[in-house]
Amino acid sequence: MTNPGPRPAAPTHRRNVALVWAAAVLVLAAVVVLGAIRTVPSPGSNSQTRDFLTRDFPTGDVLTVAHQQAPDPAEAAPAAAAVDLPAGMQRIIGEHPDHRIGVAVMDTRDGQLQSYGDVAPYTAASTAKVLTAAAYYHLVETGDKSLDAPLGAFNAAFQLKAMINTSSDDSWLLLMRDIGYPNLTAYAATLGITYDPEQNLLAPADMARLLSQLATGKLLNADHTAELLGYMQHTNDEDLIPAAVAPGITVHHKYGVVQGYVHDAALLSAGDLSYAVVIYTWGPDDADSADRLDLIHDLTRQLTGALFGP
Numbered sequence: 001m002t003n004p005g006p007r008p009a010a011p012t013h014r015r016n017v018a019l020v021w022a023a024a025v026l027v028l029a030a031v032v033v034l035g036a037i038r039t040v041p042s043p044g045s046n047s048q049t050r051d052f053l054t055r056d057f058p059t060g061d062v063l064t065v066a067h068q069q070a071p072d073p074a075e076a077a078p079a080a081a082a083v084d085l086p087a088g089m090q091r092i093i094g095e096h097p098d099h100r101i102g103v104a105v106m107d108t109r110d111g112q113l114q115s116y117g118d119v120a121p122y123t124a125a126s127t128a129k130v131l132t133a134a135a136y137y138h139l140v141e142t143g144d145k146s147l148d149a150p151l152g153a154f155n156a157a158f159q160l161k162a163m164i165n166t167s168s169d170d171s172w173l174l175l176m177r178d179i180g181y182p183n184l185t186a187y188a189a190t191l192g193i194t195y196d197p198e199q200n201l202l203a204p205a206d207m208a209r210l211l212s213q214l215a216t217g218k219l220l221n222a223d224h225t226a227e228l229l230g231y232m233q234h235t236n237d238e239d240l241i242p243a244a245v246a247p248g249i250t251v252h253h254k255y256g257v258v259q260g261y262v263h264d265a266a267l268l269s270a271g272d273l274s275y276a277v278v279i280y281t282w283g284p285d286d287a288d289s290a291d292r293l294d295l296i297h298d299l300t301r302q303l304t305g306a307l308f309g310p
Contacts, residue, residue: 085306089116092298100282104204108212108274122280124202125256126167127265135187137224164231204278207265211276215267240264244300262287
């Protein structure tokens with residue numbers, strides 16, 4: 001029997017061709033699937049995200065897009081109350097179109113500032129007395145003044161307490177003159193605050209900065225800080241911010257009332273939370289009217305509800 005020799009190569013060739021066609025089909029299918037994924041937005045995607053990812057960057061810049069895991073709802077919960085704060089504040093402010101209303105809130109832990117309404121400078125009334133007190137204590141700490149020095153019918157220590165705790169204008173005038181108006185302006189500038197004693201104008205945000213620095217011990221030594229804060233409790237007028245805070249929130253504040261202006265500037269704290277809250281208002285009605293008190297109480301409740309929770 002004759003040896004047939006090697007088997008023809010045709011069947012092997014056909015198998016190779018089939019494998020090539022199968023691979024091509026698989027590649028084509030993958031391209032189609034990837035195209036579908038790219039053209040269908042994922043849940044939560046938006047045009048802003050797509051614009052960012054396709055934005056042109058200058059030559060040499062390297063863009064790294066990191067994968068971010070969805071936040072745990074439990075971890076995101078504390079921010080939920082803060083989300084409602086701007087809308088609530090604007091609603092209250094919008095209900096009083098005939099008033100000037102300026103609100104500043106500063107977290108004393110990180111210095112984050114939020115402002116609402118008319119934030120231009122106001123006649124600060126007696127809230128500026130906190131700045132005068134801080135300036136005088138500062139001069140005591142530098143050795144330029146003494147709390148035991150005679151000032152008016154009493155000494156400087158007496159005048160400081162009377163100026164803050166009972167809002168004595170006579171004590172305020174004595175202390176400002178003893179400091180010197182140019183020196184008071186210069187001291188305010190070192191704190192990043194614009195202040196002219198002759199004009200007595202302060203922006204809500206500047207007052208919040210002052211209170212925040214006081215609360216965190218950046219203004220004065222520990223003894224003087226504690227003394228000044230002590231004078232800002234149980235004052236002769238607790239009808240503004242203190243009257244609207246929930247139990248458990250500690251209040252140190254200085255109010256101011258003059259010619260249509262009603263203000264309160266407070267440090268509010270509970271547990272690890274601490275905020276400087278400044279509410280400045282002007283209105284055509286009587287400064288001591290029930291409507292003005294209601295306005296400040298509404299703002300206070302909106303703020304404290306969002307910042308400290310129910």
